[in-house]
Amino acid sequence: MKKTIFITGASRGLGKIWTEAFLKRGDNVAAAVRNTDSLKELSAQFPENLLVIPLDVTNKNEAFEAAAKVKSHFGVIDVLINNAGYGHLGAIEELQEQEIRQQFETNVFGLIWLTQAVIPIMREQQFGHIIQISSVLGVIAFPTLGIYSASKFAVEGLTESLSAEVAGFGIKVTLVEPNGYETDFGASSAVYSKPLAQYDAVRTALQEGNKQEDYGVPEATSEAVLKLIDSENPPLRLLLGKAGVQWVKYAYSERMKTWEEWQTVSEAAHGK
Template sequence: MTTAPSTTAPGRVWFITGASRGLGQAFARAALDAGDRVVATARNIATIEELATKHEGRVLALPLDVTDRTAVFAAVTTAVEHFGRLDIVVNNAGTLTMGMVEEFAEAEARAQFETNFFGALWVSQAVLPQLRAQGSGHVVQVSSIAALGGFPSTGMYSASKFALEGMSEALSMEAAQYGVKVSIIQPGGYWTDLYTSARSTTPLDAYVPLRTELEKQWSEGSVDSEPRLAAEALMKLVDSENPPLRLLLGSMVYDLAFDISQQRMQTWAGWEQVSRAAEHAVPAPSGPPAEGGGN
């Protein structure tokens, strides 16, 4: 692994987590094909080193566990020292543990958040000082179709992605004044090893009927897409002068987003009177607050 400053021609500098496989590697290859430079990080950098050999001087491969906050900050420092700047940061590292919400042990639930939420948080915190100082940059958070709603057996994964999106919405408003953009991409199905490498909780007998139904649905098969198509969409996003906060990737996730949004709007409308009756502004009360009041 070379850490001496790069002497290649200027080009955008990417910092990509989880770049050893799947979408992360597709993103790295697309950036390199565009003539850019890439800081590619992963727990195992064997496949990244192959890219570094092929694109000599334009790839810095760094071993990184994004759940280690100190290591994340050190990796970002190394990246800036090597290439001199950062332009596009892609928080792609993620894991999946499948299981019903009731089945999750504490360690399993925390582990799901450590990578999917806290890992992205640590990277975002680490790169912001550099991006603010430059007055430019684009942070891209890789979320999921699971952030559109909770689904049986992926509830904890959805929860981690919901948390990621809530944090990222706030980050986008906080960073905008410094010229830093934030986007959330919500991919549908792609042929990666997310599901084949997924872990599972210890099943409870109570959920056998539901699991049987889910397995029946899954046995009908799915037709997913090549990660290359997601990478092409990402390139269009980062090339845009006015990128959106959210970008749906895939027809299935696009249609599902509209279906879920319409269902929610119908429910809100159906309960409008109850919602509006629950609020009536009054002057601030004097004296100590009543017991049990507040949120």
């Protein structure tokens, strides 16, 4: 069934790949981007189905105006995909205040504004699906990616609450948690703090631990996302990629071991 999908961060990477996949199968797509030139070719190819919207997701007013424009243009919003975001790399000591604030402005506040903007629309429709693009690093954390993980951990928490809040309105909610993919995430789209030499060994160890097979093929994610938006009963969480599944399984087994080892201390702290 044809859907109307509102997606942010559609100018490159996974967002652009998914936008093209939606259009090719006949869906209507409202693609929010900072630079509309990035979607010129798709606009020419799908003039009836694609609405390109210039948007700075950190601007709350623009976010609400964009959602209203999508509703006015297509008459409905079946799916919101909050995909806009970027990675900031730097050890915690290396982070500057503005770098921290900007990471959260984009990855967290931008997502909140769009979510708030579409909820009334979907509530009135009595249906809809909000998909938040998180990361496997919203479930586990690696060194020098702490502020990025912090932003995605925030997305995980607020989205889990959101899913319970809006379920009665017929709105479904999903967190998509990709592992690394062969995109420009760590290159042109990433931001790096000024490095301190004291953390060079940490960075080297992380780089040496990277395996090429841990990075997935971006185009392979399209089928999974299409299945997700077509699902009558979508999951709250969906990992994308083989590496992420293994990392999360290991991380949670280790957490359970620790919690169980300290269970008597935890229970004694209850006080009664």
